Amino acid sequence: MDATILARIQFAANISFHILFPTITIAMGWVLLFFKLRFNATRNEAWMDAYRFWVKIFALSFALGVVSGITMSFQFGTNWPGFMERVGNVAGPLLAYEVLTAFFLEATFLGIMLFGFRRVPGWAHTGATFLVAFGTTMSAFWIIALNSWMHTPQGHEIRDGVVFAADWWAIIFNPSMPYRLVHMLLASALTCAFLLAGISAYRTLRGDRAGGVRTGLLTGIVIAAVLAPVQAFVGDMHGLNTLQHQPAKVAAMEGNWTTGGRVPLLLFAIPDEATRSNRFEIGIPSGASMILGHAPEAVVPGLNDFVGLHPPVAPVFFAFRTMVGMGLLMIGMAWLSAFLLWRRRSLPKFILRVLVGMTFAGWIATLAGWYVTEIGRQPWLVTGILTTAQAVGPVPAGNVGTTLVMYLALYAGLLLAFIMTVFGLAKKGQLAEATPDSVLPVTAAVPQRP
Template identity: 65%
Template sequence: MDPLLLSRIQFAANISFHILFPTITIALGWVLLYFKLRYARSGDYAWMRLYFTWVKVFALTFALGVVSGITMSFQFGTNWPGFMESVGNIAGPLLAYEVLTAFFLEAVFLGIMLFGFRKVSSRVHTLATLLVAAGTTLSAVWILSLNSWMHTPAGFEMRDGVAYPTDWLAIVFNPSFPYRLTHMLLASGLTVAFLVAGLSALRYLAGDRSEAMWKALRTGTALGALLIPVQIVVGDLHGLNTLEHQPAKVAAMEANWQTRSHVPLVLFAWPDEEARENRFELSIPNGASIILRHSPSGVVPGLDDFEGEHPPVAPVFFAFRVMVGIGLLMLLVSWAGVYYLFRRQRLPRPLALVMVPMALSGWVAVLAGWYTTEIGRQPWLVQDVLATADAVGPVAGGSVAFTLAGYLTLYVVLTLVYLGVLVHLSLKAAREGDRSPDPAVSERPLDQPVASG
């Protein structure tokens, strides 16, 4: 019943559930814009069938993201009052900017995007889709600016234990922000790419051979194949930035116990913190030195340099390998999909069977990456500024355990219902095939609204 441990688990549960949904909406808004532009240019109504199907997914995902975000923000006051007391002068404005700019932009134009196709011209509807997509991205900018600042704080000074901003440009564009933002936007794109491809593969397995299904399948597969090599490069750059500013995190990711040269790349091991060694290690000689220092004799910092101030090794070590493993699987599946869909003009059934569960691979990779970076920051809440133990509130452990159980139960139910709705929408679209869900809309000229009533 340790309040600190339970509060950390509760916040991790809340943010794990919450992050699933913005990860989808950030990129899905742009995919919907792509569908709409392809329809406007070609007049092929298959693109609008895709738009109508996936805009429902966007609306549901957006709603769950908003609700879970509100719940998560309450914990700053209930479980972590020390956070706002210490760095609220920086965190507060950044969170407010996200609401005043991004959230309002999304909320204002979301109604037009969802219900305005028959009420406004096609150009206005396309503009609304663009603004909603821009709003989701702008929201990510503000949130990741704050999160990055917590890892690489800059542009502030401490007075009596309270952080005061001295340079807002340095705060927003802190040293890890460009890498973290790019990494997350690409992760969102990959999540949506494999979600679209996976649910389209489900439609294929259900017997759907419609134009809409093929277009969605090709779009998701091609997007994944395009983004995953870029993500691998950006991930490497992000790792080098982390090595510079948070070497203890990198040491935990590599399970490297002593600072030394010729450090192997550990593919698998069981880190033993008590013995300060790796059991059952399988590694590539000099691999970590080559990746991190670009030289076989490069010196990589070890955990012994951060005695008592390094993160728990096993969670960071395994989470990082899950993220990398999923990324390599994405590379293999997306490139195989591109080969068969664009070169062979077909989709083998075994590949379709693999692509269906890969629909959730983006979620797994994002959560693994999130655990790597957030657990890897421990024992700090704000790196070298505020320790996690100093921010927890005076809440009884039993109270936290009770609310944690409630949160977990609710989140499991909501996640299962959400996934059930996605499967239902996909199978419904498979049954409809090339039939228009609304013939009156399909006959509408591109730039002329249909009268209501």
């Protein structure tokens, strides 16, 4: 492999590992705030039990997200110097805004959230939880704004080959940004929901009857049941936006080679770029035309219209189906679990085991969707402005390959350690909730009533 391919794989590995943890913390901050507000309103210890357990998962996820994010930022200079040289006047300020308005906010108030329960009034601790949750969302806002601009750039001008900002409002709120932001926030909520449900189901199967267990299970299932179909609707809207601005990506997602109407929705196929055709097609007649154009005769763009300027077809094609398939599974499992809880007020062991198996289902869907987005942009790094090949640095392939192997080994170890730690906390049951007084003493924050 040449240096460009290795650099792409390295960055993909880095961002794939990094994105796992913000997808938890973005929504988990708001879930923790919900737990705290419910506890303040009801004085029911079950809400505080849930808060004490899940704040540990939040802190661990936040730490890993920060570390992997810093490593990723260095690669802009080592592997992709052409990116900042060409579009740094736009990318630099957006990344700086994320640090100034989000990261500092999170880092400052996370300390109060974790260690200030006894040292500050109850309202201040609740406020710190809110500010941390708000900070995680603001972080997502700025990162998605930059990423969306790279897909659908506007509000800039080019002088001597260098991009300069002309309209920051247009840059931030570019055509794809609202769809990507909502899609990402919902993805985080679903990732968090199935993590809540899966770990709570695991604790239930182990006989843990702490109040926070059922609270976490119910919260996760309700969030998933409500938001999973909303995500499907938002995804459809995002697809229509992509059809308008990035038709080559949509053609790869659908595995469609020839522009025309009555294009089938392919449930399975093996795209072959050598012959520019598909093998072993199984599809629904006119399905793609109906979804993308809401009519059987609706025209779907074909890859043959973008020869040399379309992404690798197979990775985008299969990643899209993985994302959609996992999304449908989430909807079905969330609705079934919600129905059983409504009818029986408990879940059978088989359903609990399935929920445990889907603990990290949100990660799979998120990574698949991210691959569709990022691989689907190729060969462009910034659409119409900068190709990936133009941005890569002069680092020898051997050096990139060596560090890539080191990255992969480190990330595999950290990911395994994270999963084992999460389930290890769950195994401890109530012992895991017996937080030291220096961290979260409930009695210090709640005056005893007569």
